[in-house]
Amino acid sequence: MEEFEEPGPEIVKRFMYVNRRAPYGTIYAHECLEVILVAAAFDQDVSVVFVDDGVYELKKGQDTTDIGLKNFSKTYGALDDYDVEKIYVEKESLEARGLTADDLVIPVEVLAAKELGEIMAKQDIVLGS
Amino acid sequence: MAYECNGATVEADEEGYIIDISAWNPDLALLIAEGENIEMGDDAWEVVNFLRNYYEEYQIAPAVRVLTKAIKKKLGADKGNSKYLYELFPYGPAKQACKIAGLPKPTGCI
Amino acid sequence: MKTMLHLINKSPFEKNSLDSCLRLAQSGSSILLIEDGVYAAVANTEHAHRVAARTRDLSIYVLGPDVAARGLSDSPLIDDITVVDYEGFVDLVAEHDANQSWL
Numbered sequence: 001m002e003e004f005e006e007p008g009p010e011i012v013k014r015f016m017y018v019n020r021r022a023p024y025g026t027i028y029a030h031e032c033l034e035v036i037l038v039a040a041a042f043d044q045d046v047s048v049v050f051v052d053d054g055v056y057e058l059k060k061g062q063d064t065t066d067i068g069l070k071n072f073s074k075t076y077g078a079l080d081d082y083d084v085e086k087i088y089v090e091k092e093s094l095e096a097r098g099l100t101a102d103d104l105v106i107p108v109e110v111l112a113a114k115e116l117g118e119i120m121a122k123q124d125i126v127l128g129s
Numbered sequence: 130m131a132y133e134c135n136g137a138t139v140e141a142d143e144e145g146y147i148i149d150i151s152a153w154n155p156d157l158a159l160l161i162a163e164g165e166n167i168e169m170g171d172d173a174w175e176v177v178n179f180l181r182n183y184y185e186e187y188q189i190a191p192a193v194r195v196l197t198k199a200i201k202k203k204l205g206a207d208k209g210n211s212k213y214l215y216e217l218f219p220y221g222p223a224k225q226a227c228k229i230a231g232l233p234k235p236t237g238c239i
Numbered sequence: 240m241k242t243m244l245h246l247i248n249k250s251p252f253e254k255n256s257l258d259s260c261l262r263l264a265q266s267g268s269s270i271l272l273i274e275d276g277v278y279a280a281v282a283n284t285e286h287a288h289r290v291a292a293r294t295r296d297l298s299i300y301v302l303g304p305d306v307a308a309r310g311l312s313d314s315p316l317i318d319d320i321t322v323v324d325y326e327g328f329v330d331l332v333a334e335h336d337a338n339q340s341w342l
Contacts, residue, residue: 018339020256020259020341020342028342034236037189037192037236037237038236038237040237041192041194041237051259051263052255052259070188071188072188074186074187074188075187075188075189077186077187078187078189078191078195081187081191081195081198081199082192082195082237090263092262113262113263116263117262117263117264117265118265120243120263120265120339121241121243121265121268122241123241123243123337123339124241124336124337125337126243126337126338126339128339128340128341128342
């Protein structure tokens with residue numbers, strides 16, 4: 001009979017993904033989303049942040065039919081299925097663009113820079129675009 | 130590679146996932162399933178249709194654990210478990226069912 | 240409290256990376272300006288006052304070789320910004336718990 005080593009306690013790290021780019025002008029936003037979904041398999045403590053033009057990634061009503069790109073704003077809705085539940089949007093970035101949480105495709109936690117900065121400072125790994 | 134289906138040629142990648150999602154049709158699904166040795170009964174179709182709806186809504190093919198959870202939520206625990214799904218698609222419900230559904234390889238499949 | 244090293248490699252005249260970093264960086268953390276980010280270390284630019292205002296609660300560094308490469312060695316830098324070489328860069332990364340690149 002084969003013996004298996006008892007797995008040690010998993011080390012869970014705090015991963016934060018910071019989105020700062022608008023969705024279709026460059027590939028960054030889409031790539032970052034793909035990374036989040038792939039990395040979600042690793043059962044870490046994941047949070048996703050939208051700052052600056054990153055908030056445009058979540059703008060409701062995107063229709064990419066005529067630009068020939070995938071409308072990946074729909075994919076943020078799957079984050080919950082991938083067990084990514086901490087989704088933060090910076091209040092200042094939203095307001096600067098005349099947006100509110102109601103304009104976004106998914107429910108998010110809107111935080112002022114001060115509170116968001118505090119959460120950011122507690123991360124083990126911060127990845128962003 | 131490519132599939133020949135109803136007189137049309139449908140391009141696929143080297144693993145058999147079709148390139149143009151809009152080229153999919155049920156006959157093509159049966160053809161892909163045949164190559165995978167999958168019998169397309171009602172239960173298998175239910176999963177394939179579930180995946181197509183998931184893709185329509187979220188624009189991704191879900192990883193297997195995500196698919197299992199989502200099916201459980203929608204169709205109940207009898208179907209939302211790996212045993213049931215692996216019986217229908219022995220080489221991986223996400224991989225095989227996605228291929229048959231004409232979707233890309235699942236996102237987050239490692 | 241963890242210590243974060245913020246890395247900025249974009250010119251403040253081109254991108255808002257510096258502003259966003261200054262908005263979110265917590266007191267006691269550090270900023271290292273590299274590549275085109277070094278333009279933010281120069282005194283008397285329209286961005287200088289915002290950087291200078293944070294030298295009190297943040298440690299701000301600039302990478303010397305990138306300053307020299309851009310012909311800025313003789314330009315006055317903002318007071319209290321520390322110039323580091325590549326070794327200093329490595330030390331900074333090692334001394335902090337985590338780092339964040341504001342691309």
